[in-house]
Amino acid sequence: KKIPGIYAVPLISRYGNQALARHIVGSTRGSVVQGDVEIGLKGIESLYNEELTPAEPNVNVSVVVDGRGELLKGGNLHLRGERGIPARGKNVVLTLDKDVQQTVEKVMDKHADKGAAVVIDIPSGEIKALVSCPSYSYAQGFLWGEEFDRSLNLYHPGSVFKIVVAAAALAEGVVEVDEKFECDGRYVFQSGEEISCWKEEGHGELTFKEAFAYSCNEVFVEVAQRLGSEKLEEYAHLLGLEEGITGYTLQDQGGVVQIGNLQGQIGNAALGQDGVTICPVNLAALAAVVAQDGVYQKPSLVKEIRQPNGKVVKAIEATTPHRVLPSPVAEEMQSMMELAVDEGTGKKAQIPGLGSAGKTGSA
Structure with a gap:
């Protein structure tokens, strides 16, 4: 049943079922500050919490309507802060290669109960894949043993x-x-x-x-x-x-x-x-x-910080070989x-x- 003024729209989740590099990306689940603004708990989410946090936490939704005030079919919804600023934080761009990361994760999931895998580009030193096994579900949280990022822990080699x-x-x-x-x-x-x-x-x-x-x-x-x-x-x-x-x-x-x-x-x-x-x-x-x-x-994991519009605001320079x-x-x-x-x-x-x-x- 249709209710006037109520519309069902698709919402892009911060983490999907196919999310990659979960240990290194981290999560925001479990803690909140200043109302509904989540803070990063682990990994990149924690380290770059300030950059990833929206400048405008209070979100308004703007839509396109016709002369009768009806929502135009196919019209886009725009999330905006109180002052018109896009309600998104900055983007942290990693060196990881999506295809390489995905491939390595699939191989590890199939053949390893636990372990770690690292792929480094030569000669740049950029980390293209960083995998810790077992992984975990964002929905369920950590199970025993899954919280350890084996790719970054110390071991006798x-x-x-x-x-x-x-x-x-x-x-x-x-x-x-x-x-x-x-x-x-x-x-x-x-x-x-x-x-x-x-x-x-x-x-x-x-x-x-x-x-x-x-x-x-x-x-x-x-x-x-x-x-x-x-x-x-x-x-x-x-x-x-x-x-x-x-x-x-x-x-x-x-x-x-x-x-x-x-x-x-x-x-x-x-x-x-x-x-x-x-x-x-x-x-x-x-x-x-x-x-x-x-x-x-020296290995590198983060390339740069970008505004939501793609403008680079900070480049993370690699060290000199x-x-x-x-x-x-x-x-x-x-x-x-x-x-x-x-x-x-x-x-x-x-x-x-x-x-x-x-x-x-x-x-």
Whole structure:
């Protein structure tokens, strides 16, 4: 039944059922200030709450009518503030690519109960996808475990940290890629303590390059002793593992690398355990350093702030890229990471016909 003066019109929801990047975007649900104006609770909604809040919270609706005062069919409704200002806040433009983000989320939802995935553009450092699994429903809110943004939390990286050890050792000249080692399945310290290789019977004789590809613990514990804790910390910092994310100051600092001086502490750190916690975004940026021939670009997540009409009011400038590894060292690392995927522990990540490189890790 029609009621004079009452019209049903479609309303665009702030969050739809197909909303992407829910952890990083955050939400406004649960808290209000100044009447009906919601404040951001998490993520971008919280960090850029001031920019996203409408200048005119009290909304009027303007319509187009005919000479009889009847609403014109097909006419648009306009939401305006009390002074005629559009009742919308500014727009925060992210670096995320909708298609890439959507694809990665679908893959994660299908194949992972929990985890994180990061896609970084080379050479810009722009984050094109940032996914934490499981996701959650805006309507239902968080369920247990869903509130954690695994893409930005800190974790022991495991053997992925061997990228840092290898790069530092090659740059400092304490090892050569073709230097030969003997792995019998364990490394024994002067104190009598020992660290086992994941391959209990040992890898036997292998080069440093092969030790990287097969993720030999014994060899990397040995090489880490040659470097020492100070050099390991120096290169972790140099390679950007403690950096934050441009445009996302909720993540001012990346990982934490504080390694003790005891042999066992250095050995465990070489395996990405004791004293080493890293954010997945920083690990993606680390891989990008190798891919960019030794040049580091700090990851970025926010491009600019725009008025509702599209006018840019603030550009978020990316940092200047700078060299952190000699080009020859980066080229050697590329070859080692390719071998890890072609023949080593990362075979499952191999992409036939395209080529791929990487480093496995577990912790």
